[in-house]
Amino acid sequence: MDIxxxxxxxxxxxxVAGDIDLYSSPAFRETVLDLLxxxxxxxxxxxxxxxxxxxxxxxxxxxxxxxxxRKRSARFMLVGLKEGPRRVLELTLLLxxxxxxSTEEDALQS
Amino acid sequence: MDIxxxxxxxxxxxxVAGDIDLYSSPAFRETVLDLLxxxxxxxxxxxxxxxxxxxxxxxxxxxxxxxxxRKRSARFMLVGLKEGPRRVLELTLLLxxxxxxSTEEDALQS
Amino acid sequence: xxxxxxxxxxxxxxxxxxxxxVVQDFCVAVDIADRQTQSIVTAVDEALSNVMKHAYGxxxxxxxxxxxxxxxxxxxxxxxxxxxxxxxxxxxxxxxNELRSGGRxxxxxxxxxxxxxxxxxxxxxxxxxxxxxxxxARPAQRGAGKTNGH
Amino acid sequence: xxxxxxxxxxxxxxxxxxxxxVVQDFCVAVDIADRQTQSIVTAVDEALSNVMKHAYGxxxxxxxxxxxxxxxxxxxxxxxxxxxxxxxxxxxxxxxNELRSGGRxxxxxxxxxxxxxxxxxxxxxxxxxxxxxxxxARPAQRGAGKTNGH
Ligand SMILES: Nc1ncnc2c1ncn2[C@@H]1O[C@H](COP(=O)(O)OP(=O)(O)O)[C@@H](O)[C@H]1O
Ligand SMILES: Nc1ncnc2c1ncn2[C@@H]1O[C@H](COP(=O)(O)OP(=O)(O)O)[C@@H](O)[C@H]1O
Numbered sequence: 082m083d084i085x086x087x088x089x090x091x092x093x094x095x096x097v098a099g100d101i102d103l104y105s106s107p108a109f110r111e112t113v114l115d116l117l118x119x120x121x122x123x124x125x126x127x128x129x130x131x132x133x134x135x136x137x138x139x140x141x142x143x144x145x146x147x148x149x150x151r152k153r154s155a156r157f158m159l160v161g162l163k164e165g166p167r168r169v170l171e172l173t174l175l176l177x178x179x180x181x182x183s184t185e186e187d188a189l190q191s
Numbered sequence: 192m193d194i195x196x197x198x199x200x201x202x203x204x205x206x207v208a209g210d211i212d213l214y215s216s217p218a219f220r221e222t223v224l225d226l227l228x229x230x231x232x233x234x235x236x237x238x239x240x241x242x243x244x245x246x247x248x249x250x251x252x253x254x255x256x257x258x259x260x261r262k263r264s265a266r267f268m269l270v271g272l273k274e275g276p277r278r279v280l281e282l283t284l285l286l287x288x289x290x291x292x293s294t295e296e297d298a299l300q301s
Numbered sequence: 302x303x304x305x306x307x308x309x310x311x312x313x314x315x316x317x318x319x320x321x322x323v324v325q326d327f328c329v330a331v332d333i334a335d336r337q338t339q340s341i342v343t344a345v346d347e348a349l350s351n352v353m354k355h356a357y358g359x360x361x362x363x364x365x366x367x368x369x370x371x372x373x374x375x376x377x378x379x380x381x382x383x384x385x386x387x388x389x390x391x392x393x394x395x396x397x398n399e400l401r402s403g404g405r406x407x408x409x410x411x412x413x414x415x416x417x418x419x420x421x422x423x424x425x426x427x428x429x430x431x432x433x434x435x436x437x438a439r440p441a442q443r444g445a446g447k448t449n450g451h
Numbered sequence: 452x453x454x455x456x457x458x459x460x461x462x463x464x465x466x467x468x469x470x471x472x473v474v475q476d477f478c479v480a481v482d483i484a485d486r487q488t489q490s491i492v493t494a495v496d497e498a499l500s501n502v503m504k505h506a507y508g509x510x511x512x513x514x515x516x517x518x519x520x521x522x523x524x525x526x527x528x529x530x531x532x533x534x535x536x537x538x539x540x541x542x543x544x545x546x547x548n549e550l551r552s553g554g555r556x557x558x559x560x561x562x563x564x565x566x567x568x569x570x571x572x573x574x575x576x577x578x579x580x581x582x583x584x585x586x587x588a589r590p591a592q593r594g595a596g597k598t599n600g601h
Binding site for chain 3 (some may be wrong): 458
């Protein structure tokens with residue numbers, strides 16, 4: 082899994098490529114929580130368009146990101162969900178809990 | 192592995208998709224030899240642009256195709272070789288034995 | 302060996318991806334539909350992750366095995382470890398709620414698979430995850446014939 | 452177990468693709484370059500194919516194992532079968548010529564790998580294929596630490 086963060090004053094975009102699983106989720110979790118806690122970002126977009134697989138530890142990291150964002154009145158958005166990750170969020174009853182957009186542009190304009 | 196044959200009076204194009212290995216090479220071999228032996232085709236083009244892997248049984252099938260073509264004064268051409276298959280032909284000292292073109296169009300115009 | 306394919310990996314999460322490829326390739330070889338394959342990969346991956354995290358408590362020096370088999374309309378995956386005895390059927394698995402950070406693995410396994418069985422076998426935990434297929438899988442051809450080299 | 456990953460497959464060519472994925476994923480996990488990985492996959496696949504074709508004479512009801520390991524700068528693959536005793540080092544392997552239809556498997560294995568070793572172990576043939584890496588591979592971390600669940 083590779084992570085790339087694009088950041089400016091208004092928002093952070095976390096671009097992930099590869100699988101998010103027990104091996105890689107700790108680094109993903111840390112990146113997301115850092116942006117919210119240390120950097121105080123108010124808009125965090127996680128781009129999952131290059132992620133084919135996410136396991137329950139990856140889902141847990143997303144949930145922690147969402148909780149942290151709510152605590153700080155920040156927005157936490159997911160974009161580019163592929164079929165596999167979408168299905169895992171559906172099965173874990175989280176599909177309507179997250180703010181989900183098709184593309185980064187859609188998320189930025191929302 | 193999937194095989195698709197496009198054929199007209201002048202030439203046959205064998206389009207292969209997937210790996211050519213001990214499991215799939217018998218079907219590949221039969222297709223190629225049939226075109227030469229039963230159909231008497233004088234120009235056979237094997238398009239490997241969707242083949243990532245070829246093993247020694249696949250290479251053997253290509254060699255048999257070439258031998259059969261020579262026996263019948265037919266042309267036998269390979270197009271769209273990816274890096275992996277190209278390297279296997281190189282290692283087995285066959286890269287200069289086959290007539291190799293980049294695309295079907297190049298082969299047809301040659 | 303109960304299945305046609307068996308893999309043993311060190312109990313380090315770096316090997317989970319490879320184990321998922323095996324499950325994926327196994328399902329493709331026996332003609333399971335893509336969508337169903339994705340879910341099955343998830344269930345098996347969660348079971349392997351649980352062994353690494355919980356049965357072995359994060360110790361990377363142990364091993365976990367996965368056997369993949371198909372019998373008529375039953376797809377079967379058996380996960381075996383020599384760790385802390387744990388019967389996943391003894392545990393209540395409520396639907397996960399959004400506030401909880403962990404606790405979705407067993408839920409996913411039970412939701413996706415049709416049957417979860419557990420047995421303690423000598424010093425091993427042995428979990429069998431099964432899925433009944435709509436149509437019989439392509440026969441796995443154990444001893445079903447010969448391949449001729451040429 | 453000699454390696455970090457071991458796989459056993461039924462001796463049917465339909466499982467070769469899955470075995471190649473394992474070798475591929477193993478090489479990726481220990482940071483081998485793509486180009487080198489491709490050749491290594493070829494060598495191991497040829498060894499497995501030979502077991503199916505020759506050691507088992509095309510009988511699909513047997514099993515063949517592959518163990519993958521890395522030790523410092525040595526990448527090692529061990530292939531084990533219970534078939535016809537055969538020492539590949541006893542055989543002359545001339546460079547293949549264009550007129551021959553078979554006979555390129557052992558040549559590819561020897562050309563690609565740095566070392567081929569054979570031993571007869573009880574009723575098993577055991578072939579070890581090794582490749583010395585330019586740089587030490589990423590350590591396979593057997594027993595090297597702990598992963599914390601969260
Ligand atoms: N293989 C196992 N060995 C021991 N305990 C386990 C095992 N699998 C699950 N558990 C226990 O069941 C709990 C719930 O598991 P799970 O639903 O997968 O969520 P998580 O792993 O995120 O905690 C775990 O926290 C652990 O206490
Ligand atoms: N594992 C094996 N068991 C028995 N015989 C083998 C084995 N591997 C190779 N051989 C013998 O060595 C010969 C050369 O093998 P190889 O170079 O792989 O070419 P091919 O398999 O195309 O014949 C085979 O034809 C076979 O007689």
